[in-house]
Amino acid sequence: MRLTLENVTKTVREQPYLYDVNLDLVSGSFNVLLGPTQAGKTSLLRLMAGLDFPNSGTIREDGTDVTLLGVRKRNVAMVYQEFVNYPSFTVYENIAAPLRRAKRLAAPQVDARVRATAQMMHIDHLLQRLPSELSGGQQQRVALARALVKEAPLLLLDEPLVNLDYKLREELRRELREIFRHGATTVVYATTEPQEALLFGGNTVVLDAGRVLQSGPALDIYHCPATIRASQVFSDPPINLIRANIDPQGCRLSPSVAFPLAPHMRALRPGDYRVGVRADHIGLTGHAEYGCLIRAKVELAEINGSETYVHAGHGDFQMIALLQGVHEFGLGDEIDLYLDPRRLFVFDGAGDLVAAPGENAGGTGAH
């Protein structure tokens, strides 16, 4: 199903929740709705489902106006953060419920669909159990199976894995990715985690404070965030943002840190900017021609087994550098960090992107 939103606005008790949202989700596409808590993700999903109605604007399914059509009259499935199942029904009956309600299929077909969907979600051995006898991960698998069994042309997933263990999330993400890869269903998946957007790799819609900041393929946005805010929402660890002054001689970040302009920065007009650099583009060694040395003081080093996150300060700005390997640093140690100017994003005073590196800028990276 192709889902189109035109100038959709939603206000609740005079509080604007969504401003002028325009989206065009093509049939069979996988779409990630990425934004922090209270960005408007759930509000938007509820409009898409017909659980709420917009104050203005139009919602179309395959061109047909469904703006004021309630959820019961739409063909949509939804999965929530909380595990929502019928407590007194067995797993089998939970999955069968949407098919029985629709009354379109004969009993043997219902049975076949329930079993096939249960198998796909790896819960076929649990069909006779009650939800209360299942673990959290299994309960969410049942809720997902119930949403999938309808084969609705539109499937809405509202942070469905957030209440699951980290490792279970890893497994389910991977399975969902396989299931939706070749499907005809249009899927909208809401999350706060940039890693999920990259992992699913479909179309990503970056939402913040009720507005769509940017949409497009996940990696394209990652490599070319349109605004400072989009770059922040789409980074984990947080992107480093540093005030900069640019003139034809070069770019200055502080009285002691300056470097010649990298090729992608040369067309910029002289003035004040903010540069953005991702944590993995700051390293302990510099490129001979393009390295920019920053002498910084270590505030914290976090080691995760194979990588080190160094939090360090220089003058009035702070950075997080992601270093490969395990590096021990003490609090207050002076270290030399290098950033590669070819990897910098440059934002203007309004916070809009004015220069971005290419995807493979800087060859093999800063370290």
Added chain:
Amino acid sequence: MALIEFENVAHSYLRSPARMEDYALRPMNLAWQHGGAYALLGPSGSGKTTLLNIISGLLRPSAGRVLFDGRDVTDSSTVQRNIAQVFQFPVIYDTMTVFDNLAFPLRNRGVASAEVRSRVSEVAEMLELTDDLRRRASGLAADEKQKVSLGRGLVRSDVSAILFDEPLTVVDPYLKWRLRRKLKEIHKRYSVTLIYVTHDQGEALTFADRVVVMHDGSVLQEGTPQELFDTPTHRFVGYFIGSPGMNFLPCRLSADGAEVAGQFIPLAAALRSKAAQATGLEIGIRPEAIGLKGSGKGLAVEIGDVVNLGTRKVATCRLGEHEIKVVVPPEQPIPSERGVLEFNPAMTRLYADGRLVG
């Protein structure tokens, strides 16, 4: 401040437990050094919250003794043990201001008001809550409330330990970085014992000096993040730590190495002799310890799915019926269809029936 010890502590929620499976926590001896930053890591149902509740005194263990600095506190309450706690969801008084919420644990213990003011402003400063002190807690967003909740746990300077039960679960990724950093700063400044329960391996490894990995009511391994990453003593630890987790490949010993699906992986002679009589052998190797190239010496594999996660690429390779995940830098080109894997010998481990050999 205290050394916390478990002496044969076990717990069952059943009245008359008969079998080992009846125990949520199986008999264990453990010590938490004064001033350490610990993470208790495990999936849900592994017993980590039970363990935490036994330390805090919310739960009396069905067997064994809990000692604080050698003193038996098994029957003492949380207040008597002088433990501060932070839970997964904010526990604050909505009708009070942020200041009064932070002051509550101090006033409750009769701390003088000048001291209350100075402690509250110090903690507020650290958590960036200074501008919110006069606000009513009911007006705060969910993550701000969690900050206040953290502040209430941190405000007292005289506690034996601060316990955290998944405190960052409801917090956005962006704020998680800042709050985790705050916790570590506080740990450095006051050298108070912190025990942090989580199911998130990334959070555990970055937060803790020592991580305790739990599974099925037992402690499988305790060690530094690097020990757990480099040398998991159990298959489960290898799987649970790291993202993606360790690769495991069933193998047979051959003349000078191991054979997997008809191909050869070099193994040290000492390791091979230790495993000579062992059963259920598997090679264990981290995705980060494998090199991937187009051709040359190594394991010939088929290359399937490749995901670019921004800071790294994860490639899924197939060797016979086995799957091998490989992590490479995002800039590295990945050959299509076929490639060759090179295992770092210093990071290649051998497991027998799920346990580390050597």
